[in-house]
Amino acid sequence: MAATYDAIVVGGGHNGLVAAAYLARSGARTIVLEGRHKTGGAATTEAPWPDAPDFKVTRLSYVMSLMPPTIINDLELARHGYQIYPMGPYYQAFPEGGSIKLYADDAKRNFEEVAKWSRKDAEVMPKWDAWLEGLAEVLGPLLTTVPPNLGSRKPRELTDTLRLAWRHRGLDVRTIADVTRLMTMSIADLLDDWFESPQVKGALAVNGVIGTWAGPYEPGTAYVMAHHSIGDVGDGHLGNWGFQEGGMGGVSAAIEAAARGFGAEIRTHAKVGRLLITDGRASGVVLDSGEELHAKVIVSTLHPKIAFLEHVGAENLPPDFVTDIERWKTRSGVVKINLALGELPDFTADPGTGLGEHHTGSVEMAPTMEYIGRAFQDAREGRPAARPFSDGVIPTAFDKSLVPEGYHIMSLFTQWVPKDWNEAPHTEELEAYADRMIDCYNEVAPNFKSSILHRDIVGPHEMEQEYGLIGGNIFHGELSLEQLFHMRPAPGYADYRTPVRGLYYGSSATHAGGGVCGIPGWQAARAAITDRKAARRSGRSTVRKITRRS
Numbered sequence: 369m370a371a372t373y374d375a376i377v378v379g380g381g382h383n384g385l386v387a388a389a390y391l392a393r394s395g396a397r398t399i400v401l402e403g404r405h406k407t408g409g410a411a412t413t414e415a416p417w418p419d420a421p422d423f424k425v426t427r428l429s430y431v432m433s434l435m436p437p438t439i440i441n442d443l444e445l446a447r448h449g450y451q452i453y454p455m456g457p458y459y460q461a462f463p464e465g466g467s468i469k470l471y472a473d474d475a476k477r478n479f480e481e482v483a484k485w486s487r488k489d490a491e492v493m494p495k496w497d498a499w500l501e502g503l504a505e506v507l508g509p510l511l512t513t514v515p516p517n518l519g520s521r522k523p524r525e526l527t528d529t530l531r532l533a534w535r536h537r538g539l540d541v542r543t544i545a546d547v548t549r550l551m552t553m554s555i556a557d558l559l560d561d562w563f564e565s566p567q568v569k570g571a572l573a574v575n576g577v578i579g580t581w582a583g584p585y586e587p588g589t590a591y592v593m594a595h596h597s598i599g600d601v602g603d604g605h606l607g608n609w610g611f612q613e614g615g616m617g618g619v620s621a622a623i624e625a626a627a628r629g630f631g632a633e634i635r636t637h638a639k640v641g642r643l644l645i646t647d648g649r650a651s652g653v654v655l656d657s658g659e660e661l662h663a664k665v666i667v668s669t670l671h672p673k674i675a676f677l678e679h680v681g682a683e684n685l686p687p688d689f690v691t692d693i694e695r696w697k698t699r700s701g702v703v704k705i706n707l708a709l710g711e712l713p714d715f716t717a718d719p720g721t722g723l724g725e726h727h728t729g730s731v732e733m734a735p736t737m738e739y740i741g742r743a744f745q746d747a748r749e750g751r752p753a754a755r756p757f758s759d760g761v762i763p764t765a766f767d768k769s770l771v772p773e774g775y776h777i778m779s780l781f782t783q784w785v786p787k788d789w790n791e792a793p794h795t796e797e798l799e800a801y802a803d804r805m806i807d808c809y810n811e812v813a814p815n816f817k818s819s820i821l822h823r824d825i826v827g828p829h830e831m832e833q834e835y836g837l838i839g840g841n842i843f844h845g846e847l848s849l850e851q852l853f854h855m856r857p858a859p860g861y862a863d864y865r866t867p868v869r870g871l872y873y874g875s876s877a878t879h880a881g882g883g884v885c886g887i888p889g890w891q892a893a894r895a896a897i898t899d900r901k902a903a904r905r906s907g908r909s910t911v912r913k914i915t916r917r918s
């Protein structure tokens with residue numbers, strides 16, 4: 369007899385765990401099926417060096433900012449070990465000498481730091497911060513808004529659209545213009561409008577290209593910057609990021625503990641092969657082992673190409689939806705390099721291997737916008753970047769649980785390699801790429817290379833094969849304009865429901881996704897819980913029809 373649950377969650381990444389926690393909290397008998405040996409997905413802490421098991425790295429994602437307080441409080445994550453250390457300043461040491469630090473919460477010191485490079489930019493900086501804050505007031509609440517089905521003529525969906533418009537009735541012409549600029553401009557053009565110093569522009573451009581198959585000169589990258597600048601870590605400072613104690617696996621562990629606390633069952637080594645669909649309705653899953661599990665509610669949190677094209681199958685989906693998912697853009701060219709260090713980097717511009725403030729935030733290798741642009745151009749032309757850009761962090765500046773006493777971990781989020789490197793391991797080329805990345809840091813911190821004890825390189829192929837991140841894209845799909853809001857993951861299905869009755873979708877490929885924010889899992893669970901209640905009330909098993917897009 370196949371086991372029967374009220375709800376099955378496919379994928380035990382952080383979104384799957386959030387969905388399971390909410391479903392179990394609502395009283396649904398819930399199970400999470402995770403294919404790997406552990407939960408967490410891209411929010412994972414692992415020990416990649418068998419000969420140094422005491423060194424742990426936050427192997428893929430590395431910093432928190434975007435999870436809303438609602439989820440943190442509802443799931444009582446602090447009680448389950450969720451603890452964030454706010455990061456120190458953004459830091460860049462320049463190959464030609466000197467450095468810059470930018471603080472999330474200290475306008476006076478920002479003025480001094482920026483004035484080292486341009487007094488005009490130092491004077492502009494508070495206005496830029498205020499401008500971003502104004503936009504965050506508009507964009508922030510949209511993150512937790514269920515996108516309306518724009519273009520639909522159904523009365524209920526028209527009402528959703530009108531309600532959203534009404535909520536924004538206070539916006540004036542200038543704010544709409546600013547949002548339009550943000551959504552359409554390149555980060556390079558936007559920063560050129562505000563600043564003059566290459567050093568300052570380099571510093572501010574980084575958030576515009578994180579995880580993106582686009583250089584700073586590509587339209588749409590201004591929005592990517594905004595996406596990374598509208599969260600906070602609960603300390604009230606917009607755009608601030610923080611380190612979870614125990615690495616990002618600690619976030620997943622806290623959510624998992626909450627889910628278990630509400631009664632959810634969590635199974636690892638349980639790879640789902642396909643969904644059972646009967647008369648257009650999801651009724652269960654089949655594991656690769658052949659085992660079947662049944663439920664009236666299925667929430668998938670996998671990459672859309674796996675969730676729909678493999679697990680549901682084109683024959684069970686409307687053709688235009690299949691085309692949309694087939695065309696889903698999921699490139700990235702990201703390589704994560706995790707290092708175990710014998711000592712902290714000793715920067716020529718800020719000497720010393722003792723813990724300094726400049727070690728506590730992001731330790732960047734993105735000296736100018738041109739540098740970042742060149743790295744993308746290399747990859748676009750089919751070569752790994754000669755001088756890659758890196759968003760580096762040293763979580764052990766705060767978190768001593770990851771390493772033996774006296775040692776450090778440094779995590780380098782780097783870009784770009786060619787977009788098709790997901791298709792083969794490219795092991796030797798990745799080693800050479802990592803050597804070049806390390807050389808770039810060594811130019812500004814001459815002890816860097818010799819301080820490295822172990823290194824772990826995760827390229828797009830491993831991200832795809834081991835973690836299910838198709839194309840190596842870190843967000844289950846690019847944050848490009850045509851894949852945002854009502855278009856994420858496909859027009860007509862941005863409300864966390866799918867063309868298949870009983871199947872809900874809560875991966876990072878939905879609205880707000882991209883990042884360890886839990887919103888997709890939360891919204892998918894809410895949609896399922898709402899429909900379950902409605903079905904119970906009406907005595908029917910469903911409230912949705914397959915042809916709802918028109």
Ligand SMILES: Cc1cc2nc3c(=O)[nH]c(=O)nc-3n(C[C@H](O)[C@H](O)[C@H](O)COP(=O)(O)OP(=O)(O)OC[C@H]3O[C@@H](n4cnc5c(N)ncnc54)[C@H](O)[C@@H]3O)c2cc1C
Binds near residue numbers: 404671885
């Ligand atoms: C290198 C890198 C750096 C990043 N840095 C950050 C960062 O610093 N901060 C941030 O906020 N975000 C960051 N991100 C993005 C963020 O980590 C992801 O958007 C997010 O973790 C995705 O969560 P998810 O639950 O939607 O999916 P996933 O984490 O991908 O979870 C999906 C789960 O499903 C499992 N699975 C796959 N196939 C099957 C199957 N057939 N059956 C059962 N289970 C299956 C997978 O093993 C995985 O556990 C980063 C991502 C990467 C890759």
